[in-house]
Amino acid sequence: MKRNTWQREAVREALGSRDDFVSAQGLHLSLREGGSPIGLATVYRALADLAVEGEADSLQSPEGESLYRACTSGHHHHLICRNCGLTVEIEADAVEQWARSVAARNGFTQAQHVVDVFGLCAACSLRETPRTT
Template identity: 45%
Template sequence: MHGRDRGAWRTTPQRTAVLDALRARDVFVSAQSLHATLVAGGTAVGLSTVYRTLRLLEAAGNVDVVRDGDGERLYRPRADDGHRHYLVCRECGLSLAVDSEDVEEWVARIARDIGFHAVDHTVELTGVCDDCRPGPTERRTGV
């Protein structure tokens, strides 16, 4: 774990399994989906442990978090070089990191103008990827 708050992290086999399973995914994933993957793979871990571990990883700055259309939190390991912004497909969950220099500059300017310091932020960009986008016939007829 490489984040800001190592003190709250106590390594256990279950937490290590959660982190390894999260790192093995290339899309944002819910705690419930991650739990199901772990259990299907033979790891004995409770859903509450998965949630607790993800909250600790979030607090430590080791995961990026977005919300799906229902408001459920989805998690993805944060790259070693820091905070990322993602464009997330509302249909399949595909997530792609996007160039966020403009967003970071905007946040810094707003914080400076208002007089805030140490500002954290979340920017969620969602859409429908090309693979999930309805074809011309489906768009026209609603099928």
């Protein structure tokens, strides 16, 4: 485990104050707007370390950018709105069973997986529904 510096603590606190996933650049911007002198490279390193240690969830956006969010405990997956970023944690049971089954049918053992489902949340779906007049 890395030592806890003021920079790492600032990143941890900033990440924990959000409900959505955020990029390193987005988190860096909010830290800077709050008066922090922290550098972008330091934010990237701190987020990567927090993800490795299980304190942050990490995923790739549909555009390929790494996004982070403070992590809850236990294995879980996410439903993520492509429009507003709303994120809902979902139970892993069905996904776990499916992953083991697919791996076994193909002769794989010790399978690991990452599952994040992107779509539109209910509010964004309503806004995107074509209106008929």
